[in-house]
Amino acid sequence: MKVIEKIREAAKEDRVIFSFEYFPPKTEDGVDNLFERMERMVAHNPAFGDITWGAGGSTADLTLDISNRMQNMICVETMMHLTCTNMPVDKIDHALDTIKSNGIQNVLALRGDPPHGQDKFVQVEGGFACALDLVRHIRAKYGDYFGITVAGYPEAHPDMITGDGGVSEEGYQSDLAYLKRKVDAGSDLIITQLFYDTDIFLKFVNDCREIGITCPIVPGIMPINNYKGFLRMTGFCKTKIPDEIKAALEPIKDNEEAVRAYGVHLGTEMCRKILAHGIKTLHLYTLNMEKSALAILMNLGLIDETKVQRSLPWRRPTNAFRSKESVRPIFWANRPKSYISRTVGWDQYPQGRWGDSRNPSYGALSDYQFMRRRSRNKKIQEEWGGPLKSIEDVHERFINFCLGKIRSNPWSELDGLQPETMMINKELESVNSKGFLTINSQPPVNGEKSDSPSVGPLHRILISGLT
Numbered sequence: 342m343k344v345i346e347k348i349r350e351a352a353k354e355d356r357v358i359f360s361f362e363y364f365p366p367k368t369e370d371g372v373d374n375l376f377e378r379m380e381r382m383v384a385h386n387p388a389f390g391d392i393t394w395g396a397g398g399s400t401a402d403l404t405l406d407i408s409n410r411m412q413n414m415i416c417v418e419t420m421m422h423l424t425c426t427n428m429p430v431d432k433i434d435h436a437l438d439t440i441k442s443n444g445i446q447n448v449l450a451l452r453g454d455p456p457h458g459q460d461k462f463v464q465v466e467g468g469f470a471c472a473l474d475l476v477r478h479i480r481a482k483y484g485d486y487f488g489i490t491v492a493g494y495p496e497a498h499p500d501m502i503t504g505d506g507g508v509s510e511e512g513y514q515s516d517l518a519y520l521k522r523k524v525d526a527g528s529d530l531i532i533t534q535l536f537y538d539t540d541i542f543l544k545f546v547n548d549c550r551e552i553g554i555t556c557p558i559v560p561g562i563m564p565i566n567n568y569k570g571f572l573r574m575t576g577f578c579k580t581k582i583p584d585e586i587k588a589a590l591e592p593i594k595d596n597e598e599a600v601r602a603y604g605v606h607l608g609t610e611m612c613r614k615i616l617a618h619g620i621k622t623l624h625l626y627t628l629n630m631e632k633s634a635l636a637i638l639m640n641l642g643l644i645d646e647t648k649v650q651r652s653l654p655w656r657r658p659t660n661a662f663r664s665k666e667s668v669r670p671i672f673w674a675n676r677p678k679s680y681i682s683r684t685v686g687w688d689q690y691p692q693g694r695w696g697d698s699r700n701p702s703y704g705a706l707s708d709y710q711f712m713r714r715r716s717r718n719k720k721i722q723e724e725w726g727g728p729l730k731s732i733e734d735v736h737e738r739f740i741n742f743c744l745g746k747i748r749s750n751p752w753s754e755l756d757g758l759q760p761e762t763m764m765i766n767k768e769l770e771s772v773n774s775k776g777f778l779t780i781n782s783q784p785p786v787n788g789e790k791s792d793s794p795s796v797g798p799l800h801r802i803l804i805s806g807l808t
Contacts, residue, residue, distance in 0.1 A: 343488030416656035424453025444660030565604030
């Protein structure tokens with residue numbers, strides 16, 4: 342689904358919505374950690390999440406991989422950044438074709454920062470000169486498939502800002518005019534550069550409206566997590582820091598907890614002022630950290646950590662080609678993340694599940710393995726990887742799991758048994774001791790209500806399967 346459609350739906354219902362931005366980590370462990378964090382944040386139902394594209398296309402492959410996993414396994418509507426820097430048209434088309442095949446419909450079109458070691462943006466041979474060229478290309482080649490977002494700069498693009506005096510009025514107006522050209526070329530939405538003077542943002546929105554820009558303008562809010570990082574980011578973006586913020590930070594700059602607490606307070610007050618002016622969408626630059634962003638949303642009353650609950654044990658797909666799916670087999674309740682990856686190649690479900698493994702619709706077990714955390718793999722190895730000397734050893738391993746003595750298992754992403762299985766674990770012990778190994782078991786359900794703590798989740802799956 343396009344982000345612009347979500348924003349329009351929320352506007353009709355007068356709802357406030359929010360979103361998160363992430364960047365590709367530099368290490369494999371960092372990627373694992375990011376997805377764990379993303380899981381926790383997505384539980385609060387953001388309208389979308391976006392992932393950045395490294396300067397000069399330096400993270401292109403990783404960004405494409407993370408985008409796919411966000412959309413199809415985390416199941417959050419995903420917007421991928423795409424820049425022109427060091428990107429010939431064939432590489433741009435490869436990126437767009439890849440995310441389209443993965444059911445992603447949202448792109449943030451940017452010129453991009455110069456690659457590491459370069460001071461200025463240089464157009465590559467056969468590439469685009471600016472974000473406007475990229476927007477035009479996407480619309481010309483892909484029609485209306487993609488929702489296109491562009492960047493807006495409340496204080497003007499950093500390239501237009503010289504010295505401490507900021508941007509000239511002529512430069513500011515020129516930047517606004519260029520933004521309108523990007524919107525007129527086919528952009529649906531504007532997300533702004535970070536700012537810390539809310540009045541500057543509100544003036545920017547008004548100035549955009551006066552020159553005929555009518556699309557939604559979403560404020561980009563970056564919580565202050567630490568003092569040095571704040572100075573580095575505002576220096577790079579040439580962002581104005583109001584005197585009162587400087588004064589508040591100076592005495593606490595060496596106290597990280599105090600800085601973070603002030604950052605949450607400041608972000609909350611900025612958002613409150615923006616919401617009071619009728620803007621109903623907030624975009625949080627998380628820097629891959631969850632606590633400050635979630636604290637701001639809690640202060641605003643937009644989320645409640647004590648009430649995170651799924652209507653079903655699995656998330657509905659956000660993939661554009663599978664978003665209307667509303668039913669899953671009961672046994673997939675144990676795999677809320679891996680269902681789509683496990684079935685993406687099954688062109689005649691369920692024929693591929695029990696058919697010839699050489700059939701291209703069969704799907705390989707490795708399709709979902711990469712989603713498992715390294716710590717989980719280690720736990721499975723410890724509990725299931727020991728030598729088995731007899732068939733009785735196999736029976737014992739399964740019995741120990743049914744009795745809760747082993748908490749991990751290779752066929753479920755959950756930690757331990759589900760509540761309804763605990764009701765019949767003694768019976769399962771008996772069954773497994775006779776050589777019938779069980780991996781999907783459930784008790785009979787008769788007259789139990791959906792809010793039952795033990796079988797309620799199972800009941801809701803059964804109801805879903807009947808609708």
